[in-house]
Amino acid sequence: MRRPTITDIAERVGVSKGAVSFALNGRPGVGEATRARILQVAKEMNWRPHSAARALGGARAEAVGLVIARPASALGVEPFFAQLLSGLQAGLSAQAVALQLLIVEDAEAEMEIYREWTSAHRVDGFVMVDLMVRDPRIAVLEELGVPAVVLGGPGRHGSLSSVWADDREAMLSIVDYLAALGHRRIAHVAGLPAFRHTQRRARALRDRAGRLALEEAVSVHTDFSDSEGAAATRALLSRPRRPTAIVYDSDVMALAGLGVAGEMGVKVPDDLSIVAFDDSVLTRITHPAITALSRDTFAFGKRLAEVMLEVIADPEQRKDVKTETPRLTVRESTAAPGAWQGD
């Protein structure tokens, strides 16, 4: 049988569909007795609203869009991403808002989706991740006038709202800590150079290294995969004067690096200190456990969702939320460099 519509309910109760609509949406215009009868019948007939019909009338879609421009195979291995997704989802659930997720090939396709979903009222807003240097997506979202929250900052996200943690400050705290332990040659296995946060972290390292007059401070770029992380580590450890500490932009790469060190007979933390920029089960679970920046990604995602909902509720406002700066959780993978480094 066809799914029941408000017209069916109206007929059955013997009122107009307007009355049914009022009753079902809890707004004035019907008497208490009638309202009760309508609700009763709606329940009996197993009626559910047709969101497309509502959307046509200009109502909320009760969904937010998340479009990610990465090869789909890269999504799965990132605990950070998975955690973020969970948090986001959890925050949205509070208001029964769904998450419309789509993975596309490149930024071009991503922007096309922004246009399509906006004109179709398919979502009420967008969450934008992987903020890039001179990001063209910003202008598109601004032009569409759709609520949007950017993950990343500070600044460089135009008139859009954003939620971010202080990457620079975090990197500085790592470098300071390592320098205090006595490290003078620090390497940084970074992510894609096009990403703004990658840039910011590399810059922070360089800046502080200069101030502290460190002997060496290089950033090596990778695609965030465990294999490139391993390769980069192998290259770094093969240098004649190898670094005594390596900072990894993700937990997966840190783990891969730890593996390579073991393979090459480099002892952690005696010969090499390892720090991960992301914390997750992975860093806690291994031996030696990896010193990492803890940043409660789940809570971060949740905060992102909250800001998204606020911006949807009042599109005029523009939020710029700085979340707690991640703090270093020291575990077993860091120590003062061995004596042999001295010469």
Add this chain to the structure above:
Amino acid sequence: MRRPTITDIAERVGVSKGAVSFALNGRPGVGEATRARILQVAKEMNWRPHSAARALGGARAEAVGLVIARPASALGVEPFFAQLLSGLQAGLSAQAVALQLLIVEDAEAEMEIYREWTSAHRVDGFVMVDLMVRDPRIAVLEELGVPAVVLGGPGRHGSLSSVWADDREAMLSIVDYLAALGHRRIAHVAGLPAFRHTQRRARALRDRAGRLALEEAVSVHTDFSDSEGAAATRALLSRPRRPTAIVYDSDVMALAGLGVAGEMGVKVPDDLSIVAFDDSVLTRITHPAITALSRDTFAFGKRLAEVMLEVIADPEQRKDVKTETPRLTVRESTAAPGAWQGD
């Protein structure tokens, strides 16, 4: 300015909306010259279809739903899940179908979403995961008459299509391998007992243990988290006659178990062999690397997507796809039990 509609295009070109609709959908009813002019103007005006309006008319939603009844915080730590999601997404992208993802509290809420999204034509079909013993969701999906694919089998998924790998066969291969190495006391750190695949694995272990006349073969249930996995391992290793091999239902738990063994001074693989039922970066990356069942979860997700699309295209058919049985990838965490076990 308001987003352009086909009416705007019709006015500008000087034809009726009907003609515009025909032209934009590439169907007969307009001449070539007119069609070209309409397409040209639509492009100029930056027109995009309004999917809600189409949905009202009964068209496809170009989206499939995935509703997961787990606390959102549990989603992020499962490489299996993340990988599956990636594969699913990749498969759907082929036909530009989006994935509508929602995490809910329990199966009750999940079924309510099935009803809502179906009557709202919000999705063209559902992917159902975490098949349970006497699963009530099957009946709901059948009753709604909506295309659906169940992850899990064989059997017990009513008239719905399904995609599955042979869990039983896989577990048997693990037990056989361990028994061949000489293990006589094997433990199984399993997932939630309500899940059908957990049951099937535990049963397979018991069956084979009986056939091989093993001394011990227990299954301990957990919630899949690393902490419960660690706790279960601790308990097992504290027994007077502890198991010489432990099979974990997930890679995260295997990793946690490896950590506990280290903590307790139990050497892997000398004193204890460890096998993970899921493979991922985690098992490859650690030292010792963990012997695991490799099952290309990404490809599995992709296959799931393909079947979903086929069932949507022709709702009459019912598919029951068995994917390749996962094969054991032997790494460093398994070996013959030490001599001391003999007595």
Add this chain to the structure above:
DNA sequence: CTTGGTTACTAAATCGCTCTAGTTGCGGGA
């Protein structure tokens, strides 16, 4: 020159719901 068939197009109904602009009935104040 009519008839039949085809092509190119228009007008309007339709999908399910919301919301505005009435309409009706009733009680109370002048």
Add this chain to the structure above:
DNA sequence: TCCCGCAACTAGAGCGATTTAGTAACCAAG
């Protein structure tokens, strides 16, 4: 008694697309 105001409800337009029935123009065959 008359009218006003209010609550309860109805009628119907509108959202953006699809789709069907209908029409006008044209050509070819009889």
